[in-house]
Amino acid sequence: MSNQPRIPDPETRERHIAKLKEICQRWDVLIAGLDELNAKLDADFENSPLGLLYKRRAERLANQKQASSSQL
Amino acid sequence: MARLPEEIITTVLGLQRQLLERLDEATATEFVIQEQFGETSETIDYFEQLQNSRERADRYYSRLYLTLRRIYESQPTATRDTLELLYQFIAEAEAVLAATDATIKEIRRDFNLS
Numbered sequence: 001m002s003n004q005p006r007i008p009d010p011e012t013r014e015r016h017i018a019k020l021k022e023i024c025q026r027w028d029v030l031i032a033g034l035d036e037l038n039a040k041l042d043a044d045f046e047n048s049p050l051g052l053l054y055k056r057r058a059e060r061l062a063n064q065k066q067a068s069s070s071q072l
Numbered sequence: 073m074a075r076l077p078e079e080i081i082t083t084v085l086g087l088q089r090q091l092l093e094r095l096d097e098a099t100a101t102e103f104v105i106q107e108q109f110g111e112t113s114e115t116i117d118y119f120e121q122l123q124n125s126r127e128r129a130d131r132y133y134s135r136l137y138l139t140l141r142r143i144y145e146s147q148p149t150a151t152r153d154t155l156e157l158l159y160q161f162i163a164e165a166e167a168v169l170a171a172t173d174a175t176i177k178e179i180r181r182d183f184n185l186s
Binding site for chain 2: 003004006012028033035041
């Protein structure tokens with residue numbers, strides 16, 4: 001019955017858990033890296049010609065809205 | 073245009089597919105250990121750590137998706153720095169994915185799971 005599923009011995013279990021923990025730590029480094037990259041891409045976009053155009057358009061719309069509501 | 077070179081976008085999409093496959097493997101392993109042995113003092117750490125690694129792969133996947141969207145809206149073009157960082161994170165993620173795959177296979181083997 002050696003094909004039956006079995007729980008590994010404590011040393012093996014410890015090794016498995018340690019490897020999974022190490023994998024999580026490696027992912028955490030990469031996730032933090034992507035977060036940083038995404039923040040930089042956001043900032044770059046905001047300062048790009050298109051980002052500034054969007055900003056001006058949003059400001060214009062906000063001003064129009066304010067002007068039309070103050071006329072009421 | 074901030075389109076990525078064909079080879080890179082193919083690599084990224086392949087990486088996303090691998091992330092989904094690792095998510096499936098980790099979940100399937102949690103499921104079969106639960107079915108076979110239940111939640112005991114010997115298995116509880118597995119559930120916790122398999123779930124942690126699954127969540128990390130999932131989180132990386134969602135961050136990568138955001139990065140791609142932002143690169144594609146970068147006009148007129150994504151900077152060289154951005155692309156270099158992306159290439160670096162992809163290469164590192166492939167290494168972590170390989171380690172995840174190897175570890176899950178090892179766990180399944182040592183539990184004698186099919």
